[in-house]
Amino acid sequence: MQITIDHITIDVQAGQTVLQAAGSAGIPIPSMCYxxxxxxxxxxxxxxVKDLNTGHLFPSCAMPVSDGMNLSASSGDVLDARREALxxxxxxxxxxxxxxxRLSCPAFMDIPRMNRLIALKRxxxxxxxxxxxxxxxxxxxxxxxxxxxxACRRKKIDEPVxxxxxxxxxxxxxxxxxxxxxxxxKFTGKRLAVIGTGPAGLAAAFYTLRRGHACVLxxxxxxxxxxxxxxxxxxxxxxxxxxxxxxxxxALGGEFRLQCRVTGELWERExxxxxxxxxxxxxxxxxxxxEEFGLPALEKGLVIGKKSYTSGKTGVFGCGSIIxxxxxxVRSVAQxxxxxxxxxxxLTGKTNIRRKPxxxxxxxxxxxxxxxxxxxxxxxxxxxxxxxxxxAGFSPDEAVREASRCLHCDCRKxxxxxLRIYADEYGxxxxxxxxxxxxxxxxxxxxxxVVYEPEKCIRCGLCVEITRKEPELLGLAFVGRGxxxxxxxxxxxxxxxxxxxxxxxxxxxCPTGALxxxxxx
Numbered sequence: 001m002q003i004t005i006d007h008i009t010i011d012v013q014a015g016q017t018v019l020q021a022a023g024s025a026g027i028p029i030p031s032m033c034y035x036x037x038x039x040x041x042x043x044x045x046x047x048x049v050k051d052l053n054t055g056h057l058f059p060s061c062a063m064p065v066s067d068g069m070n071l072s073a074s075s076g077d078v079l080d081a082r083r084e085a086l087x088x089x090x091x092x093x094x095x096x097x098x099x100x101x102r103l104s105c106p107a108f109m110d111i112p113r114m115n116r117l118i119a120l121k122r123x124x125x126x127x128x129x130x131x132x133x134x135x136x137x138x139x140x141x142x143x144x145x146x147x148x149x150x151a152c153r154r155k156k157i158d159e160p161v162x163x164x165x166x167x168x169x170x171x172x173x174x175x176x177x178x179x180x181x182x183x184x185x186k187f188t189g190k191r192l193a194v195i196g197t198g199p200a201g202l203a204a205a206f207y208t209l210r211r212g213h214a215c216v217l218x219x220x221x222x223x224x225x226x227x228x229x230x231x232x233x234x235x236x237x238x239x240x241x242x243x244x245x246x247x248x249x250x251a252l253g254g255e256f257r258l259q260c261r262v263t264g265e266l267w268e269r270e271x272x273x274x275x276x277x278x279x280x281x282x283x284x285x286x287x288x289x290x291e292e293f294g295l296p297a298l299e300k301g302l303v304i305g306k307k308s309y310t311s312g313k314t315g316v317f318g319c320g321s322i323i324x325x326x327x328x329x330v331r332s333v334a335q336x337x338x339x340x341x342x343x344x345x346x347l348t349g350k351t352n353i354r355r356k357p358x359x360x361x362x363x364x365x366x367x368x369x370x371x372x373x374x375x376x377x378x379x380x381x382x383x384x385x386x387x388x389x390x391x392a393g394f395s396p397d398e399a400v401r402e403a404s405r406c407l408h409c410d411c412r413k414x415x416x417x418x419l420r421i422y423a424d425e426y427g428x429x430x431x432x433x434x435x436x437x438x439x440x441x442x443x444x445x446x447x448x449x450v451v452y453e454p455e456k457c458i459r460c461g462l463c464v465e466i467t468r469k470e471p472e473l474l475g476l477a478f479v480g481r482g483x484x485x486x487x488x489x490x491x492x493x494x495x496x497x498x499x500x501x502x503x504x505x506x507x508x509x510c511p512t513g514a515l516x517x518x519x520x521x
Contacts, residue, residue: 003069005049018060019047022073029073030082030425032089032418032511034061035458038469044511045085046422049073057081082307083426089419090361091433094441094455095513097360097420099410101163104151104453107334109133109386111148111163112410118166118403121396124179125520127170129179134167135206135248135333135458136199137242141168144330153409155370159383162394162402169399171329177244181251186211190347193218193275195262198226198243198331200320201281203247204343204491208279209252211344216275217254218483223515226283228329255439277343280304280318281336285304307355309339317343334505361411363441374407377451378519381405410515419458419512446495450503450515457487457514463506487514 001012005027022029032044042059049060050072057078060329061292072078078308088270110129117126130137144164190213195199197219208215223229224243249258262271270280304311304318313320319339320332345353366374384402386394394402412416423430444452459478464487467475474497479488489498497507507515 001063001070003067005071005073012065012264014065018049018063018071019066020067022049027073028501030418031061032420032458033462035462035509036466037469038298038462038465038509039458040465043460044089044458046082046087046089048076048078050075066405079426084432086423086426087430088430089458090423090430091426091435092242092439092455093149093361093458093512094439095356095361095411095453096363096409097411097414097417099408101148101161102149102152102359103204105133105148106328106331107133107337109148109167109198111519112406114170114216115163115166115403115406116408118170118399119181119406120520121400122520123173123176127176130167131180133334134330135203135337136245136246136329137167139199139237140330141165141171142237142241142394143228143232145328145329153366153371153374153407154378154405156366157375161405163376163384164300165390165394166399166403167246169394169396170510171244171437172393174244175254178247178251181248183253184210186212186215188212188347190214190276191216192343192347193271193278195219195222195278195280195319196226196269196281196283196322197221197246197256198281198283198320198332199228200326200336200339201226201279202246202330202518203333204279204281204340205249205254205336207257207340208343209249209339210342211348213276213347214343215254217249217256218260218271219256219258222259224256224258224515233502235391243350277315277317277344277347279336279339280322280369281320281339283321287348294312308434309335309342315343316345317346322453339510345458350483359420359428359430361423361430363438367440370441373441374409375445376445378407379404396486411456411513412518413510413513417511418512441515446519447499447503447518448496449518450495450499450507451518452495452499453514453516454486454488458512459487460511461486462509463485463487463515465504466509467499471499472498472502472503474498475502476506489490 003010003012010021010025029047029082031047034040040061042062045059045062048057050057052070052072074425091517098354099112114126116128134140141164146164148163149160154160160435192213192215194205194217198215204213206216222244228242304323306323309317309319317339319335320326326332384398386392437457438474439457474493476487476498477490481487507517
């Protein structure tokens with residue numbers, strides 16, 4: 001048989017569904033309630049397509065092919081219907097994609113994951129997570145004003161988790177500190193210059209080097225660090241900690257040219273011909289006449305996009321206070337990373353760099369009973385103060401104890417949740433069908449491996465089918481009717497009893513974060 005989808009004729013076999021036929025031809029159709037190898041119950045309606053012969057919309061995951069079908073999988077009305085299906089699913093969805101602490105961090109560091117790894121005493125892995133977004137973990141562990149702690153949900157219960165001290169402890173030990181500083185397996189052959197070695201410049205160099213580009217940092221002072229070295233006293237930031245973070249850039253292969261003022265002559269003679277790209281991180285009080293760079297000037301600064309980090313000159317980027325005065329070192333570090341990513345995209349010809357925030361489901365203020373649900377997964381101990389004082393920081397045991405206070409209010413599947421992926425792709429309005437009073441979030445922690453959050457469930461039934469196929473003695477089942485239907489273990493048994501064999505398969509098959517692993521794998 002043959003069918004046509006989006007003007008593409010496809011040879012198909014009897015018994016195939018439209019979704020399967022489209023997949024075999026490389027035509028993308030989203031789906032949430034379908035999993036190969038299992039029977040499905042079309043419920044999400046995200047896989048809708050249109051029959052151009054009748055004008056009807058139908059779920060492609062359940063419709064068998066028939067000869068001569070003429071379908072649309074990408075027309076405006078199809079996309080609108082899928083978007084509305086996603087918005088309806090979100091109207092019943094209660095969960096944060098990202099924890100409030102991470103959303104409030106200018107560097108968007110994965111704080112909850114760091115906390116989980118510290119609580120498990122997996123310090124090297126925790127440092128890797130930190131360094132994905134924070135190039136200077138020791139520095140910021142001392143001087144960051146911690147907007148993340150102000151947003152911490154634990155603050156409403158007793159006191160926020162001591163995130164900055166936990167971040168610091170991941171990189172404090174010299175043995176652990178080398179984690180994440182392995183040189184790239186392949187070097188691109190590209191060279192990049194960073195002018196200025198304050199927090200923005202150091203971060204830009206760090207992420208440039210991790211991308212496999214050679215990097216040279218210029219600074220007119222005797223020592224690198226910029227304001228971190230010359231404006232912050234030792235009783236706030238001990239200099240050995242700054243040096244240790246700078247050493248990580250040396251370890252990655254960074255080259256420093258100190259006591260070297262970048263003049264117009266040096267720019268023309270050495271920098272322009274010697275480098276493939278330049279990142280300007282010279283700080284708010286620009287000490288170099290911008291005319292000497294031959295770059296467009298705007299009063300006393302350079303024309304550098306606040307979100308693009310690009311200038312009016314090809315291959316020249318900027319970050320930190322050169323864009324606008326930065327009062328937070330963590331924001332400068334975040335901009336340094338973004339400038340490095342933009343420069344990397346330019347050097348490698350990438351066109352898919354993401355510049356807008358990913359879709360984010362937000363619960364908002366918690367109800368009183370929800371605080372109790374979150375505390376189920378955390379210790380009830382009060383906030384830990386370092387026994388040796390703030391400058392000394394946490395001991396290993398104190399760090400584990402404090403990290404264990406984290407409520408883990410992030411989603412455990414922020415990257416693989418299909419509801420989030422498609423909501424982002426289709427540009428949904430998450431509040432379009434929001435009820436006046438939302439459901440109360442609950443957490444089922446009865447299983448040693450799995451956490452179940454029913455208010456994230458779309459009732460697709462895949463976990464029910466998985467437990468039938470395993471087979472489980474009890475498994476999971478639909479309980480209730482109509483709007484009250486939910487997924488649960490039959491006979492009011494525990495989740496541990498229901499998922500004796502199929503826990504991992506159910507987690508992997510769940511299209512949202514309703515079923516997820518409790519701990520880091």
